[in-house]
Amino acid sequence: MDFNHKKVLITGGLGFIGSHLTRRLVGLGALVTLVDSLTPECGGNLFNVNGIEDKVKVNVSDVCDARSMQYLIQGQDYLFNLAGQTSHMDSMEDPERDMEINCRAQLSMLESCRKYNPGVKIVFASTRQIYGKPDHLPVDEKHLLRPVDVNGIHKIAGEGYHILYNNVYGIRACALRLTNTYGPRMRIKDARQTFLGLWIKRILEGKPFEVWGGEQRRDFTYVDDAVDAFLLAAASEESNGKVFNLGGREVINLRDLAHLLVAVHGGGAFETREFPEDRKRIDIGDYYADDRYIRADLGWEPKISLREGLARTLAFFREHEDHYR
C-alpha cells in the first residue's frame, strides 16, 4: 500500500472514522483534503484533526453542494466517501433530509466523478444496518437486505450507486458494510453513531448507563482495524465492484459488554431495562458478520481485542472529553 504523495479526498473527514483515516494517511505521506459540513447532527469535530491542522486541507462544505464537490474531486487519486447521516431517529423524523444526505449527495458526488475524474478509486462507507433482522448468523454479504428504517433504505441506495457506477462507467468503487465501530474520537454526546458512545459518556460522568435488552449479541470493530480495511480496499483492484462486511475479533452480548466496560474502567454501574415500545418494533436481535470475504480477498484482519479497544477509548476520553460534549 503506497499512499505517499497520493491525492486523497475524504468526505466526512472531520468525523470519527474519517479523522482516523486522515491521521493514518497523513502519516503515510498522502496529500489529504477533508470535506465536512460540520452539521451538528453528524460527527464532524475540528478537534479530531488537532495537531495535524497544518498537514491537511479542511474544506467546510456539504456533500450535497454539487459545485463544491465538482471542484474538490478533480485530480484526486482516492475518494473515501464517509459523509452521511447515520441516525435511525433522525431518518424517521425527517426522511427527506435523510434522502438528501444519503441519496442525492452520493449521486451528485458520483456524477462529479464521472464527469471530472473517472479515474478516481472510491471506497464507500456502508453499514450492517441495511440487513435488518438476520435470518441466520453470521450474516454474509448474500443475506437479503430488509432495512428497518429510512436510513437503511437510503444507505442501500448509496451503496447501489457506487457499485452501479463501477459496473456501468468503470469508475472503480467498492463498499464496506461497517458494524459497530468504536474508539477514540467517536461521537459520545448521544447515541447517533452507536449506543456505546452514550455508555462511555455516562460512565465517565460517574453516572449509570442504560442497557436496553442485554441478550443481543453484536460484533465491534476497533477504529484502527476499520481504517486498515479502508486502506486495503482502496489499494486493491480486487475490491472493485464489491461489497464487504467488516466484523470484529469477538462477538459479545450487550450485558457482557456492559460488564466489560465497567471492568476496564475500574468502576461504574448500569441498569438493564426493557426496550421502549417504538424501538422494539425495529430491534434486530442478534447480529454479527461473516467477514471471511474481506479477510480472503483483501487480507484484512482485526487486530485489537475489545478489552484493549475499550481501554484505549476510555483513556482518550478521560483526557479529551470536554471536546466531545
Next chain:
Amino acid sequence: MDFNHKKVLITGGLGFIGSHLTRRLVGLGALVTLVDSLTPECGGNLFNVNGIEDKVKVNVSDVCDARSMQYLIQGQDYLFNLAGQTSHMDSMEDPERDMEINCRAQLSMLESCRKYNPGVKIVFASTRQIYGKPDHLPVDEKHLLRPVDVNGIHKIAGEGYHILYNNVYGIRACALRLTNTYGPRMRIKDARQTFLGLWIKRILEGKPFEVWGGEQRRDFTYVDDAVDAFLLAAASEESNGKVFNLGGREVINLRDLAHLLVAVHGGGAFETREFPEDRKRIDIGDYYADDRYIRADLGWEPKISLREGLARTLAFFREHEDHYR
C-alpha cells in the same frame, strides 16, 4: 372483493396499467380519483379514460407535489401507487430527476398517508428490474437485488419505504414486482415501458422492427391479469407488508415472441441484431418469475395467453393508434 362505493386514489392513473385499473374499478362501483402529471416521458394519456371521463375525477398534478397529495389522500380507502419513471435511459441521463420521482415522491406520499390517512391500504407498483441479472431461474422474491440502473436502485427504495411504513407505522401496504406488462393502451411511441411497445408500433406502420439478441427468455403479463393482481392485493389483509412477483402464462425467448407477433398480426418483418455495446453491459439475459407466492397467498392466476393478449393488443392499436403516437 367489494369495491362498491369505496374511495380509491390511483397515482399514474392516466397511464397504461393505471387506466385499466381505473376502468375495472369504475365498473365495480368504486369512486375513483386519478392523479397524473401528464409528463411527456411518463405514460399518462387522456385518451386512456376516453368514455369514462364523467365517472372519474382527474387531478392533474405531480406526485412530487406534497400539498396536492396531502389533500387528495384524505378519506381514501385505497391507494394504488403506480406513478413513476420507468425508463432505464432517462434514469441514467438524469439520475437526480429519477430520484425525485421514484424516491422523494413516494416518501412524501407515505408521509401524507401517515399524517392524514393512516387507515388507507396501499398497493405499490414495483418491478422485476430490481433483481438485475438472475443467479438462478425462475426468480423468487428471496433473490438478491442487484439493479443494473439508477431506476432499479430507486425502485428498491420506493418498495422499501412502503414495507417500512407497513411495519413501523401500521399503514397497510404491499408491493407487486411487475414483469413485462403489455396490452391495449401501453406506451408504443418508444421503448420507455417495454421494447414490445416499439415492436407493435413498427409492425402497425408496416416497418420491420428490431430484435436485440433474441435468445433471452422472458415472461409477459397481460394487463387484465395485472389488474386482477392489484385488486386481489388491495382486498386481502394477507398481502400486508409483503412483496409479490407477477409472472405470466408462458415463458418465451424474444425471437419466438417476434415470430408470434408477426403470426398474430398476419404479416410483418423483423431484424435480429447484436446488442449495442452500452446496453450489453446491463443486459440481464434470461428472466422469468417464480410467482407461486401470489398464486398461493392471494389466489392470483394469469388467464390470458400470450397469443390472445397480443391479438387484443394489436386489435386495439389498429383502431386507436393515432392517440398513441
